[in-house]
Amino acid sequence: MIKVVHAGIYNTIQDVGRIGLAKNGVPQGGSMDAYSAEMANTLLKNSSTSAVIEITFGQGKFEFTLGAFICLMGGDFSPRINSVSIQMNTVVEVKKNDVLSFGRRNYGARIYLAIQGGIQSEVVLKSRSFLLGITQPKLLKGDALKINSKKPYSGEGFSKLKIYGNHFSDSNLECSPGPEFDRLNEQQKQRLSEPFTISEDNNRVGYRLNQPVENDLKPILTSAVLPGTVQLTPSGKLIVLMRDCQVTGGYPRVLQLSEYAISRLSQKVTGEQVKFILSK
Amino acid sequence: MLFELTYKPFGASVILIEWPAKIEEEIIQDIIAFEKKIEKDQNILDTIIAYNSLTIRYRILKNFNRTVLRLKELYATERKQEIQQQKVWQIPVCYDLKFGLDLKEISEKKSISMDEVIQLHTEPSYLIYFLGFQPGFLYLGGLNEQIYMPRRSNPRLRVEKGAVGIGGEQTGVYPQDSAGGWNIIGKSPIDFFDVTKSQPSFAKAGDRVKFQPIDLEVFKKFKDEVSKGTYELKFHWV
Numbered sequence: 001m002i003k004v005v006h007a008g009i010y011n012t013i014q015d016v017g018r019i020g021l022a023k024n025g026v027p028q029g030g031s032m033d034a035y036s037a038e039m040a041n042t043l044l045k046n047s048s049t050s051a052v053i054e055i056t057f058g059q060g061k062f063e064f065t066l067g068a069f070i071c072l073m074g075g076d077f078s079p080r081i082n083s084v085s086i087q088m089n090t091v092v093e094v095k096k097n098d099v100l101s102f103g104r105r106n107y108g109a110r111i112y113l114a115i116q117g118g119i120q121s122e123v124v125l126k127s128r129s130f131l132l133g134i135t136q137p138k139l140l141k142g143d144a145l146k147i148n149s150k151k152p153y154s155g156e157g158f159s160k161l162k163i164y165g166n167h168f169s170d171s172n173l174e175c176s177p178g179p180e181f182d183r184l185n186e187q188q189k190q191r192l193s194e195p196f197t198i199s200e201d202n203n204r205v206g207y208r209l210n211q212p213v214e215n216d217l218k219p220i221l222t223s224a225v226l227p228g229t230v231q232l233t234p235s236g237k238l239i240v241l242m243r244d245c246q247v248t249g250g251y252p253r254v255l256q257l258s259e260y261a262i263s264r265l266s267q268k269v270t271g272e273q274v275k276f277i278l279s280k
Numbered sequence: 281m282l283f284e285l286t287y288k289p290f291g292a293s294v295i296l297i298e299w300p301a302k303i304e305e306e307i308i309q310d311i312i313a314f315e316k317k318i319e320k321d322q323n324i325l326d327t328i329i330a331y332n333s334l335t336i337r338y339r340i341l342k343n344f345n346r347t348v349l350r351l352k353e354l355y356a357t358e359r360k361q362e363i364q365q366q367k368v369w370q371i372p373v374c375y376d377l378k379f380g381l382d383l384k385e386i387s388e389k390k391s392i393s394m395d396e397v398i399q400l401h402t403e404p405s406y407l408i409y410f411l412g413f414q415p416g417f418l419y420l421g422g423l424n425e426q427i428y429m430p431r432r433s434n435p436r437l438r439v440e441k442g443a444v445g446i447g448g449e450q451t452g453v454y455p456q457d458s459a460g461g462w463n464i465i466g467k468s469p470i471d472f473f474d475v476t477k478s479q480p481s482f483a484k485a486g487d488r489v490k491f492q493p494i495d496l497e498v499f500k501k502f503k504d505e506v507s508k509g510t511y512e513l514k515f516h517w518v
Contacts, residue, residue, distance in 0.1 A: 022326045024481045025411035124475050133456045179288050221301050224328035224335035248330050248412035256291040
């Protein structure tokens with residue numbers, strides 16, 4: 001088991017989310033920084049759909065009731081076992097009764113705790129991802145998460161990943177035109193290519209950006225939205241939809257982030273700058 | 281009948297197909313029929329249906345133009361006959377003032393009795409256009425314009441699961457507790473979303489819904505049956 005000693009602010013179990021249920025109005029969900037979560041699973045030789053713990057801002061404390069191989073990737077919040085610092089982006093062995101906690105933030109917003117074999121929590125509608133209305137919304141103090149007993153691990157070849165520093169430092173977000181991009185005039189398009197900053201209204205559902213874009217577009221008939229869809233709201237503020245967004249929306253969809261750009265944005269925090277880079 | 285469709289890329293592996301921007305039964309039926317034609321495609325991960333669009337998420341989308349060409353061919357093929365028959369779900373709703381928090385206000389604003397509001401609400405058989413907003417939330421069409429009612433300027437922080445509301449020209453049922461700005465006129469004891477079922481919503485786009493008024497006593501009885509898992513939802517075909 002992994003016992004939740006401190007709940008933190010918003011920690012959840014995540015995998016690749018729910019696929020094939022959009023017709024029922026079910027959001028996809030899944031790890032915000034899917035890239036880092038997948039890397040952690042890869043290092044542990046897990047399947048890419050293994051469940052991990054998404055830890056927001058390194059807040060939280062976890063105790064292992066049995067020995068395990070783990071891997072921490074994503075934002076760097078100075079992880080330590082008991083009081084000893086441990087490395088990120090590599091496989092680490094923990095022992096029975098070890099306690100994982102965090103310290104100073106170095107970069108990023110979310111750190112992923114992956115474990116050999118994946119977290120064995122309950123599967124609800126084909127996924128272990130937490131989602132309000134479908135599962136418990138977040139991990140609570142006292143939760144005990146089932147894990148498999150440790151198997152021999154040999155990490156020959158790729159036990160340590162080269163630091164993927166750009167993932168955190170680069171403010172560029174690769175994107176393509178959204179379905180309503182063509183309704184924008186040249187001035188609006190120009191504005192979209194200039195920098196924006198992230199407002200404090202940012203979470204698993206979406207990131208609202210600070211600077212308004214002059215907006216004279218009419219709302220659209222409610223239509224599909226996706227994680228990574230950039231909506232232009234009536235106030236002119238942009239919302240970048242993230243993993244837990246609804247399946248439909250009524251604001252013009254001006255840009256669509258690449259899958260990787262969603263992961264990159266999910267590691268950015270209030271006040272940070274982003275720039276949309278339109279490919280094509 | 282065939283509509284003039286547009287095909288747009290929506291990110292790297294998604295195609296958005298758009299019908300004329302109108303809320304019409306004929307359009308949604310055409311979208312549903314098109315979706316039926318592609319549902320067996322193993323390369324498709326997910327589809328999203330809305331008023332005038334079908335969005336297809338592919339596992340891998342190698343060649344947008346070629347895939348669109350294939351979709352166009354498929355669209356031109358004949359529609360299956362089975363869609364002519366529609367399921368009408370009978371949804372029990374208790375309009376008691378205990379649940380109908382805004383019934384009185386609607387009745388006063390519209391100068392019609394509360395009974396009339398209820399009658400106007402239970403008369404139509406509403407078309408389910410699609411599901412969205414929340415898991416299990418049905419976008420229904422067919423509300424009588426006499427009971428159109430603008431959303432509340434101060435949304436409630438908590439609307440109970442099962443609450444039946446009117447928001448502008450729309451009516452619907454909140455499938456779970458949530459914040460909400462619709463005018464609440466009643467409550468349904470049934471579950472619109474059940475995570476233990478592989479098909480978590482009983483209703484799908486293209487079906488219909490008819491509200492059946494029940495009193496407080498029946499509400500309690502049905503609620504009890506729903507929690508025991510013995511409640512049997514009724515429907516008929518038209």
